[in-house]
Amino acid sequence: xMKQRIKINETGRxxxxxxxxxxxxxxxxxxxxxxxxxxxxxxxxINKCAxxxxxxxxxxxxxxxxxQRLYVLDAWREAPFYSxxxxxxxxxxxxxxxxxxxxxxxxxxxxxxxxxxxQELIDxxxxxIAINSYNRINIAFGADVGSYKVGQFA
Numbered sequence: 001x002m003k004q005r006i007k008i009n010e011t012g013r014x015x016x017x018x019x020x021x022x023x024x025x026x027x028x029x030x031x032x033x034x035x036x037x038x039x040x041x042x043x044x045x046i047n048k049c050a051x052x053x054x055x056x057x058x059x060x061x062x063x064x065x066x067x068q069r070l071y072v073l074d075a076w077r078e079a080p081f082y083s084x085x086x087x088x089x090x091x092x093x094x095x096x097x098x099x100x101x102x103x104x105x106x107x108x109x110x111x112x113x114x115x116x117x118x119q120e121l122i123d124x125x126x127x128x129i130a131i132n133s134y135n136r137i138n139i140a141f142g143a144d145v146g147s148y149k150v151g152q153f154a
Contacts, residue, residue, distance in 0.1 A: 016137065022130050029123040031116075034063050038086060039093045039124070040131040042073055046097050049135035051143035055153075062150040088115035089124055096128045 026036065037060050044052035057070055072079045076090050092112045095104040112121055 019130065019133055022126060026123065026127055026130060029120070029127075031120055031123050031127070034060065034065065035086060035089055036127050037063070038065070038069075038073070039089050039127060041070070042076070042090050043093050043097050043128060043131045044135055045074055046094065047132065047135040047139065049138050050145040051138040051148070052131065052135055054145055055148040058148060058150050085115045088112045092121070092124060093128045096125065097132055 037056050041056040044056060069081055076082050088111050091108045095108045116124060
């Protein structure tokens with residue numbers, strides 16, 4: 001059993017609010033919300049953040065996302081039901097989340113540039129930064145997994 005951890009909701013509210021302007025910026029992005037949530041779900045799988053997986057799966061389902069696409073997301077490269085734009089975003093997000101080589105491979109960058117404008121790629125990058133930050137906060141301090149309600153943080 002996990003020992004009692006600091007509750008960000010209570011103790012760290014001021015610190016966590018530092019991320020809010022980033023969310024406000026991303027809300028104005030031309031990247032569709034469903035794509036951001038799909039990317040956030042995939043990054044949360046990689047980082048093993050249960051709270052964010054719960055949250056983004058609920059939000060995606062509320063937007064009409066199929067369970068099949070959620071179940072198979074971990075193997076998106078082999079699945080035929082993700083668009084080229086989604087695949088480029090997922091590859092970009094994975095490369096930024098798993099920086100093993102220290103850089104994004106050229107082929108992933110070039111593919112992303114065929115699907116996203118310069119501004120969209122910057123916004124997608126900021127979205128990946130945001131979800132990685134939230135994942136790490138939730139993993140470090142624990143979160144009330146399963147408690148999220150659709151639109152709770154809108």
